[in-house]
Amino acid sequence: MNSKLFDKKLGVIGGGQLGKMLLAECNKMSITTHVIDSSEKSPCKNLCSKFYFGDLNDYNTILNFGRDCDIITFEIEHINVDALDELEKMGKKVYPRPDTLRVIQDKNQQKNFFKNNEIPTSDFKYFKCLDHLAIAIDKNEINFPCVWKKTKFGYDGFGVKVLKSLVDIETLPDSEMIIEEFVPFEKELSVIVARNPSGEIKCYNTVEMEFNKDSNQVEYVISPANISDTINKRAQDLAIRLSNSLDSIGLLAVEMFLTNNSILVNELAPRPHNSGHFSIEACQSSQFQQHIRAIFNLKLGETNHLGSAIMLNIVGSEGYSGKVYYENLDHVFKSKFSNLHLYGKEETRPNRKMGHVTIICDKFEDSYEKAKFLKETIKVKSK
Known part of the structure; x- marks a missing residue:
């Protein structure tokens, strides 16, 4: 070298x-x-x-x-x-290139990119403001339930809301938005794909994401996802197709819905992603090492792993804001095959991502049981 x-x-x-x-x-x-x-x-x-x-x-x-x-x-x-x-x-x-970022930064541009490139995704409509949305509702052009998304500056469940009725619109900020058709999905999936300037591409396992219903944040990431080999291949092929279409360099996280044995692309992130943290312990090359390999135009690393890996997000508990205090972290070290990551954030607030734990066992049931226990046991409070 x-x-x-x-x-x-x-x-x-x-x-x-x-x-x-x-x-x-x-x-x-x-x-x-x-x-x-x-x-x-x-x-x-x-x-x-x-x-x-x-x-x-x-x-x-x-x-x-x-x-x-x-x-x-x-x-x-x-x-x-x-x-x-x-x-x-x-x-x-x-890397990723500015043109790639420009498409992904704006949810409306992102959805139009899917449409123009025949990427399967949910139906959507763009609105410049709440007044325009109200006009569409009066014309019966919006069906409930549906999904509201800010076109820009959404993250970690913020800027996304399921609208079940007109009442839910009253609390929305007046900003540019898209309204998406509600998808009654079976599972939420993610594929992280890496691509270097030479055109080499590698995917990680398709993972399954379980979300907290109140905060709309990822609670658990399960790798590999409990899906068929056919669905896994289809999801990875979609991720590769998107990476090539965007001329993406580095990592691209592709979030998807599995519904009626079909896959719809939800949204993209052109960077390391929460759904790839399991790779630090589970894979020969973590998503972070892979990103470096890609942007330095090096040969990409191996991505497969044995057994079942589950990543649990550690987030700020409801009702606590201020200097962080952790309860029961010692249980991570009492649990075999568990790996703790704290992010070094001094202040906590409700649902703020403060760290994660990755559990790797031979069987999914064992990993999931340990993850559930730690989820109930670890508390993030303030002093």
């Missing part, structure tokens, strides 16, 4: 838990890393070579940050894509 390969400075936009886990892989290879985040309490602050504090949506802030980097990536979509365009014109390697 050319020893100068890792002499290149890697810039990471966003300094949350995804950035922290990406840096853990970078530090194994002594890659020089620059990180910028909008919080001075970023979990990445003490793990990178150089830390910058700034507004991720400000053009000049992102442009100036990227000037001193050779390769630029991101762990969050809500950033200034025009600055990334300019950095690419300056000769910087920006």
Whole structure:
């Protein structure tokens, strides 16, 4: 290998838990890393070579940050894509590419991309504001239940809501939105696919995501998903097709619905993803190492694993905000084959992602039982 390969400075936009886990892989290879985040309490602050504090949506802030980097990536979509365009014109390697991010940043553009490329997805309508939605409702153009999504700045269940009746519309913010047909799905699936500039592509197992019904956040990720080989292959083929169509470099997480033995694509994330955390312990190459391999145009790593892996998200308990205090974490270490990750966030609030646990057993039933126990036992409170 050319020893100068890792002499290149890697810039990471966003300094949350995804950035922290990406840096853990970078530090194994002594890659020089620059990180910028909008919080001075970023979990990445003490793990990178150089830390910058700034507004991720400000053009000049992102442009100036990227000037001193050779390769630029991101762990969050809500950033200034025009600055990334300019950095690419300056000769910087920006992965995933700005054009890819621009499509995914906006839910309306994303859904139109699916439609134009004949990717199976739910029906949808775009509305500029609540007044326009009200007109459509008066014309009986909207059927309940349906799904409301902000076109931009949604994350972790925020910016998404199932509308069961007119009453649910009263609490919506007045912003650009899409209204999607409600899909009575059997399972929610995800495939993480990696692609490098040479065109090599590899997928991880199709995983199953179980969501908390109140917060609309992922509670458990199950790998491999309890689906047939045929469905697994179909899901992976869809992910590969999307990665190629978008000319995506790095990781692409493809969230899907399984319904009536058919697969509908829900939405995309052009970065490491919560549904891939299991890969840190379960796979030869974690999603974070794979992302580095991809953006440095290296051969991609192996993605298969034996046994059953379940990832449990640790989130802030209801009714607690402030300096974080964890209860019963010792039970993770009493449980065989359990691996704890805390993200280094000093403050908790309800449903904030604070860490995760990955359990790997030979049988799904054993992994799931341990995950359920830890879910009920671990509490995230404030002092």
